[in-house]
Amino acid sequence: MTGLRARHKADRTRRMQEAAARLFREVGYGAARMEDIAAAADVSVGTLYNYFETKGDLLLAIVSMEVEEVLAAGAAVLATPPADPAEALEMLIGGYYDHSLVYLSKAMWRTAMALSIESPDTPFSQRYTALDAMLTDQVCAMVAALQRRGRLKDGVPARLVGEVLFNNLNQMFMEFVKAEPIAMETLRASVRRQTALVLGLLVP
DSSP states (O other), X not given: OHHHHHHHHHHHHHHHHHHHHHHHHHHOTTTOOHXXXXXXXXXXXXXXXXXXXXXXXXXXXXXXXXXXXXXXXXHHHHHSOOSSHHHHHHHHHHHHHHHTTTSOOHHHHHHHHHHHHXXXXXXXXXXXXXXXXXXXXXXXXXXXXXHHTTSSOTTSOHHHHHHHHHHHHHHHHHHHHHOTTOOHHHHHHHXXXXXXXXXXXXXX
């Protein structure tokens, strides 16, 4: 019974998150009301508030859902990465980017980033920062894996290289979400060129 209850709770949570994501896209984060989200998720307003106290909590849950899924996909890439470093990093980073607009629009990302920056001591900001740290760790792990396979020079600090690569891909993503006209392929092509420049200094 406990397992069934947990599954029902997880299903309900997912339904509320997906309903919020749809409404945030359709009417905007500011205009979306908790009452409308509850109706779209087919739950009572009280039930919604039992799970999420604010719209910000819902937005953070959507960001978390997105990042957790890309981390899982990234783990599969990390388990058996392509031999070519550029291809391996393109597969990992491209996976991050391709999934980034599944649940969130550019406007939703802007709101999430703004909430994180405006109130750095809040649980929202701390969780957002923690998610970025998980992604950083995965990029660093990829660099270390390539180095162990002899695809990158020995003696290069894999952690520092991974941090540089993540900081760049993250900054480029911020520029991408700030400008609606920028296409995903433009973002990917730019980061591909920048990553290649870094790798050119590291390949034996």
